[in-house]
Amino acid sequence: MEDTLSFVLGILPYLLEGVYITLEISIISFVMGFVLASLLTPTRLFARPPLSWIARVYIEGFRGTPLLVQLFVIYFGLPAIGFKFDALTAGIIALGLNSAAYQAEILRSSIKAIPEGQFLAAESLGMSTAQIYRYVVLPQAVRTAVPALVNEFVTLIKESSLVSVIGVVELTRRGEYVVAYTFRALEVYLAVALIYFVLCAIFSQTARVAERKFRIPGYERGGA
Amino acid sequence: MDALIVKELRAGYDGHEVLKGISLRVARGEKVVIMGPSGSGKSTLLKCIVRLVEPWSGEIIIDGIKVTGKGIDIRKVRARTGFVFQSFNLFPHMTVLRNVTLPLEVVKKMPRELAVKKAMEVLRAVGMEEYADRYPLQLSGGQQQRVAIARALAMDPVLLLLDEPTSALDPELREEVLEVLRAIAKRGMSMLIVTHEVDFAEDAADRVVFMEGGVIVEEGEPETVLRNPRKERTRRFLRSVLKRYGL
Numbered sequence A: 001m002e003d004t005l006s007f008v009l010g011i012l013p014y015l016l017e018g019v020y021i022t023l024e025i026s027i028i029s030f031v032m033g034f035v036l037a038s039l040l041t042p043t044r045l046f047a048r049p050p051l052s053w054i055a056r057v058y059i060e061g062f063r064g065t066p067l068l069v070q071l072f073v074i075y076f077g078l079p080a081i082g083f084k085f086d087a088l089t090a091g092i093i094a095l096g097l098n099s100a101a102y103q104a105e106i107l108r109s110s111i112k113a114i115p116e117g118q119f120l121a122a123e124s125l126g127m128s129t130a131q132i133y134r135y136v137v138l139p140q141a142v143r144t145a146v147p148a149l150v151n152e153f154v155t156l157i158k159e160s161s162l163v164s165v166i167g168v169v170e171l172t173r174r175g176e177y178v179v180a181y182t183f184r185a186l187e188v189y190l191a192v193a194l195i196y197f198v199l200c201a202i203f204s205q206t207a208r209v210a211e212r213k214f215r216i217p218g219y220e221r222g223g224a
Numbered sequence B: 001m002d003a004l005i006v007k008e009l010r011a012g013y014d015g016h017e018v019l020k021g022i023s024l025r026v027a028r029g030e031k032v033v034i035m036g037p038s039g040s041g042k043s044t045l046l047k048c049i050v051r052l053v054e055p056w057s058g059e060i061i062i063d064g065i066k067v068t069g070k071g072i073d074i075r076k077v078r079a080r081t082g083f084v085f086q087s088f089n090l091f092p093h094m095t096v097l098r099n100v101t102l103p104l105e106v107v108k109k110m111p112r113e114l115a116v117k118k119a120m121e122v123l124r125a126v127g128m129e130e131y132a133d134r135y136p137l138q139l140s141g142g143q144q145q146r147v148a149i150a151r152a153l154a155m156d157p158v159l160l161l162l163d164e165p166t167s168a169l170d171p172e173l174r175e176e177v178l179e180v181l182r183a184i185a186k187r188g189m190s191m192l193i194v195t196h197e198v199d200f201a202e203d204a205a206d207r208v209v210f211m212e213g214g215v216i217v218e219e220g221e222p223e224t225v226l227r228n229p230r231k232e233r234t235r236r237f238l239r240s241v242l243k244r245y246g247l
Helices: A002-046 A051-063 A067-081 A087-112 A116-124 A129-166 A171-182 A185-214 B042-049 B074-079 B096-106 B112-125 B141-154 B171-186 B198-204 B222-227 B232-244
Strands: B002-013 B016-027 B031-035 B057-062 B081-084 B159-163 B191-194 B207-212 B215-220
Touching: A002 A051, A002 A087, A002 A129, A002 A171, A002 A185, A051 A087, A067 A087, A067 A129, A087 A129, A116 A129, A116 B081, A129 A171, A129 A185, A129 B096, A171 A185, B002 B042, B016 B042, B016 B215, B031 B042, B031 B198, B042 B057, B042 B159, B042 B191, B074 B081, B081 B141, B096 B112, B096 B141, B112 B141, B112 B171, B141 B171, B171 B191, B171 B198, B198 B222, B198 B232, B207 B222, B207 B232, B215 B222, B215 B232
Parallel strands: B031 B191, B031 B207, B081 B159, B159 B191
Antiparallel strands: B002 B016, B002 B057, B207 B215
8 A cells, every 4th residue: 555655656646747838729719619619609500501501511520430540630641631740739639629519519509509589589679789799798698609619629538538649648548558558457547537637627617606706697586 | 660560470489479460559658568468479579579589570670761671781680679578677887877888888899988978868867867987786766777778768668668677676666767768768768668567568559569479469559458358358367457556
């Protein structure tokens, strides 16, 4: 037991260095996903065909295929048509494109969740569609979306471990290295899992605090 | 000039006709109450007037301005027409004050200070000025509806449309809203009100219109329509309403 503890403490600094890359991958791909989703959602909701279809095919395509396969297509497949990326870039692109599809769905359902009465009231006051979205719909939709978006970010932190298979030296890959040297797979991978768990817990908790802070006053008592 | 003229209005949803040729007039300053069983098209009629529901055919004229037809800037018409919904529909993420100032600022392009001044004026008129900094969901239903009325009044409408303004409220909250509506009616506002409140119709309305099945069955002075209706259908409806409200 004591041996296990000192072993884990011994490898911890080496593993923690991987956290930096893990966070870098997760944050960049999340932001990339959000920017893309902010384009995909209005395109899907308001653009005319065929543009709206393209957005839809994109979203369904990325949601309907395994992330690992998407990663392989980008890293191993795209060089065949002249797009060659290093492992880290390929990993970020794959996660970013994939997350965009999920974030677009989150944004779309948050907008759809706004009661029709809100649109009617704003229209009845003479507001334009742009004004209705800017002042009435989006501020409410964002509040609805935040918990789901944080959840998506936490999912990204966990899914970023997949890029270890194409050789990006992030947290999981570092774990693999330690196992290769020490053969103590159980302790090492449990330590790796624990680090992921703590990371995710920190972000989820922060999100809960933020959510409470931005909640619509009076909402907790129920109502419209 | 009339505040509202509706001629031969037809409308519906998904090919199902709800309004089957409605003609109606509201003179300036006149208070007209529409009654009728649910599904009779009362709410659709109000929504059609400001084209929240697109009419199929017919003509609508608000304060001399044609609302139906091509090339109409419907937003201009809506900015001059107040609409109060059964479910209040306040914007929950804004304070009471902001609910009232937002349309003044973005639709009427009023400077902030003027909008605030105007908003406080109408909030005072409905007895809600103390709640200016509260959020809608912190208020009772009756208070929310009074704010919604203030929001509509702030736009200085030429016509106020009210779609069952007390139907979503508990009986003890109805009276405070009706009180506010009576006060507004006294000040000469042109109003078209869908409601089941017989007492209110009797003492506030100049005219009562009874609708069923997408047509106007009977209309006239409140005493006639409410106390001594000519049509059997009106009589039956009133009996059921009076029974429901224990009057």
